[in-house]
Amino acid sequence: MKIRSMTPDGVDAFRTWLNGRASGDIPAELLTGSKETKSFQPALEIEQRKFTCRYELGQYVNEILGPVSLSEVPRNHGIWSWLSIFFFDSLCPQNPDGTRDPRESVRYIWDVSFSKYYRHLIGHTVYSIRLYGEEAKPLFVAPSKRIVHTDYCEQIFGYQDLCQTVSFIATANRLYFDRKKNQIKAGATPNTRKPGTVRRLGDVFNQIALTFDVQGMSPEQILQKLPQEFRHWIN
Amino acid sequence: MIRTLNYTKRLTLPSDCLRIRLEKAGENTLVSASELRLPAGLPPDGKIFLEAYFQSLFQRFDLGTVSNPRMPEEETAILREFYDGCDVQFRLKVVDVVGEEGRIAAVCVRINYRSGDDAGRSPLIPVKTVGNLGQEIWRVVYENGFILELNQEITNIKEIVTRDRSVRGVILPEVLRAVLTRILAENLDEESENGYAYEKAPNWLQLGKAFSGGIEPPPLEGRDADTDIHTWVNDAVRGFCQKHLFRSEWEAERESLRTGASERGAI
Numbered sequence: 001m002k003i004r005s006m007t008p009d010g011v012d013a014f015r016t017w018l019n020g021r022a023s024g025d026i027p028a029e030l031l032t033g034s035k036e037t038k039s040f041q042p043a044l045e046i047e048q049r050k051f052t053c054r055y056e057l058g059q060y061v062n063e064i065l066g067p068v069s070l071s072e073v074p075r076n077h078g079i080w081s082w083l084s085i086f087f088f089d090s091l092c093p094q095n096p097d098g099t100r101d102p103r104e105s106v107r108y109i110w111d112v113s114f115s116k117y118y119r120h121l122i123g124h125t126v127y128s129i130r131l132y133g134e135e136a137k138p139l140f141v142a143p144s145k146r147i148v149h150t151d152y153c154e155q156i157f158g159y160q161d162l163c164q165t166v167s168f169i170a171t172a173n174r175l176y177f178d179r180k181k182n183q184i185k186a187g188a189t190p191n192t193r194k195p196g197t198v199r200r201l202g203d204v205f206n207q208i209a210l211t212f213d214v215q216g217m218s219p220e221q222i223l224q225k226l227p228q229e230f231r232h233w234i235n
Numbered sequence: 236m237i238r239t240l241n242y243t244k245r246l247t248l249p250s251d252c253l254r255i256r257l258e259k260a261g262e263n264t265l266v267s268a269s270e271l272r273l274p275a276g277l278p279p280d281g282k283i284f285l286e287a288y289f290q291s292l293f294q295r296f297d298l299g300t301v302s303n304p305r306m307p308e309e310e311t312a313i314l315r316e317f318y319d320g321c322d323v324q325f326r327l328k329v330v331d332v333v334g335e336e337g338r339i340a341a342v343c344v345r346i347n348y349r350s351g352d353d354a355g356r357s358p359l360i361p362v363k364t365v366g367n368l369g370q371e372i373w374r375v376v377y378e379n380g381f382i383l384e385l386n387q388e389i390t391n392i393k394e395i396v397t398r399d400r401s402v403r404g405v406i407l408p409e410v411l412r413a414v415l416t417r418i419l420a421e422n423l424d425e426e427s428e429n430g431y432a433y434e435k436a437p438n439w440l441q442l443g444k445a446f447s448g449g450i451e452p453p454p455l456e457g458r459d460a461d462t463d464i465h466t467w468v469n470d471a472v473r474g475f476c477q478k479h480l481f482r483s484e485w486e487a488e489r490e491s492l493r494t495g496a497s498e499r500g501a502i
Contacts, residue, residue: 074318076366
């Protein structure tokens, strides 16, 4: 199927459907309706596939969007909502009784505010793969083999200034990502600032960034500057 | 009150240490930089970096060294990945690479800049039309500063909010209330060596003071959200409404609409 872009009317209809618990089959008009959608240029083919995680889905969409630069598909572009509805059965599968359990709408319809933009399940993943390359992977994998927004992703992007720095994300990945198990280590993302955990890393990194040019430092150089509390996380 | 320590003697550069202008060149946005002004005493080999950023988007421009600065050439000055409408910000760093590796010798956390479509004004609160607001008409967000976001799906929304007498009296007082309350509740008026936590906090509080009949905002130390802040902000908002006669404007607008409707009905 050719990728389309959702119109404001389509986004409103999508939001209404989500608010009604998104039960049953995906409304066909949200995919192809002339009022709800419009064509997207360049013409790009996309197909349904099975994905085991958000990263895999993001990789596939990124590959399809290869000829398109990010500046052509800003966060408020209708393509992201359309891609959400196209892959909705993967993002929010139907229960045996036909109902669904949709999460907050910002996971499917991009909210551009600084505290929510990183929750869009497809768009933010594509952006991150473009910005961070391989370092994006730990942000978007989960042991559940489902497409979810993880605590790790939530906590990393809670530090708005730091997530501009690839070395921050790379340092966090060195500490908390278990490459053998392909998942974030247990206990890395509590909701408190427990010593050595992600939230503490954000605080400490902020302090380091006051004195050192972290954008020009490698993760290894940064790891050397971290206090003792982080040592036991190093692989 | 200076509360932070600065053992490395990092210098704070003023917001006009570099002149930046954004210009459209076809599909691209170019960063034009000139008139770099650095204080004496910085390491001659210190590298100068200009950094553009917005949320997770980031781009760095190499401006040479303190002893040999160079502005970006046209082909290297393209602002990539940043899309139209995003609130791109700039900062400047001088990094000492001879002494301790990668130590920041001087920094300007936010550079004022001009784009081709503004006149260099720095509004107290930028107004932006944005998508995906659903049925929300407006909201105030904080992203390196307060922004009034308006739903771009409403035709002429910017003009309606800023000019329509019956609308602005409904929205603007709540914008003022939201901004003042957040500045005081989250201590965005706290001053450090890098300036205020939110650089326009003093301007907003000055405005609030003028509207509240000259009463100073509650001091940083020990202010109470439920009483001190609430009382002062309410006074400021009431004074703001009084100055602009929002209720009278609203009534006049409603009356003129009613009269217009009757006249049309008579025809």
